[in-house]
Amino acid sequence: MRTVTLPTLGQYQQRWDELVATMALPSPFLCSWWLEATAAPRQEFVLVLDGDDLLGGLAVSVARRGRLEWVTLAGSGPLEPDHLDVVAAPGAEERVAYAVSNWLGRPGNRILDFAGLAAGGRLARTVPGRGVVLSSTPAPYVTLPATAAEYLSGRPGALRSTIKRAEKRLAKAGYAPHRIELAGVDDALENLQRLHDSRWGDESGFLAGWPGFCRAVQAGLAAGHVGLWELRNDDGDVAAIEIDFEVAGRVSFYQAGRSTSHECRGAGSVLRYQIISAAIDSGKVEFDLLRGGEPYKADWANASRGVVHLRKGVGPAAVALIAAADARRQLQSLRGARASAASGAALG
Structure with a gap:
């Protein structure tokens, strides 16, 4: 088994889409037509191969910000894709997740900024590094x-x-x-x-x-x-x-x-x-209203999954940046809570 990175799926496109269709939660935002149409300038496919057979992989975009690599999931941004995860052949899910995690955690300093993750997916459980959950959002659905x-x-x-x-x-x-x-x-x-x-x-x-x-x-x-x-x-x-x-x-x-x-x-x-x-x-078999807890969605659905945004650092410089940003968020939250309490006391 080996891991390679390619700028496009190329000869693996059909197999990739076949694997997406077999997933427990086959997100449309993992399909090749979506990934290619919304591709960022530095999109990469991290592919896990057994010989020439595609076992699965992950689509990411990689940018350089100063000393750090900044890795996001392919298609992230204003179009807000949901239920993102590693793509894997049935029975090979753990091996593919492990190989992708090793690639993401290889030596170097990088931020892994993963929005739209399927909360119950393998990628959400195996993202390497140290960091925080920035948000968790419901995605209502109904079994038809x-x-x-x-x-x-x-x-x-x-x-x-x-x-x-x-x-x-x-x-x-x-x-x-x-x-x-x-x-x-x-x-x-x-x-x-x-x-x-x-x-x-x-x-x-x-x-x-x-x-x-x-x-x-x-x-x-x-x-x-x-x-x-x-x-x-x-x-x-x-x-x-x-x-x-x-x-x-x-x-x-x-x-x-x-x-x-x-x-x-x-x-x-x-x-x-x-x-x-x-x-x-x-x-x-299912109608999915995707991420968002808007009240109207509850009228159309009767169940919900989670979609999370994780940000983690790999390497000492990236981990330090994540820790500093988290400390600032906590301080701002504390100041906001104190201001609200003071305002309430004044009104009382």
Whole structure:
């Protein structure tokens, strides 16, 4: 068994994607089409080989900051990929994780800044070095039942009522769900950008990664792993749009936009229910709302996984930097707590 680093997957691309599909939590953000479309300038694939057979590996980006290497997981940034982990063949998970950990922990000074980690994954458990957990975020999901009616019956009454009333009203106005094919992707992406921006504006960091996202959607559509849906009428007016990733029987909700006009109220919920219904009809087993504890997600899901952000140092200079940064965070937190307590005492 040997470990090599390559700038692209090359001849191992098909095998890599096959391994992703066999994982217990097959994240779309580990698929080659996503990694290649969102690649940073210094992206590397750390591959673990048995002869010429790919056992697995990890996709990372490596930058130099002064004396330190700064290693992040491939695709990290404004697009916020989730459930990241080492990719490994069934039965080889521990060996691959060990080999990757050895590569990350080799001599030198480096910061391992890993956001979007699957909390229960092997990488989260085997990242070498000393450091801290910067954040832990829930990622709600639901195991899909046999029928859409059964799924809907398990949702809160307010959501069921919204879907039923809005579905009738929007259908009467001529709105219907449409799944977009590759030929219509440019217009659909333009609609998403417009609706998302009108709803969120500067509050959303997503549009900062727009070029890479557009490349990923086009590549994912071509690979059959992207569901791009619109709720629109015969005049082409779009009330809602949603993009989901479909990998190994799982559907992952990624981004959406909707009209803010009063007559289109409830359109986002209607479209999402239609997407979940189609997923159930096609035999999908799970709908994942990815990271974020927003209250609306609890209406659509009934379980949750963790997504964590770890930052660790390897080598004395990196460990010292991590320790100093952690001390500053603790001091700021303490000052904030004291200020809050003093403010409360003054008001009392």
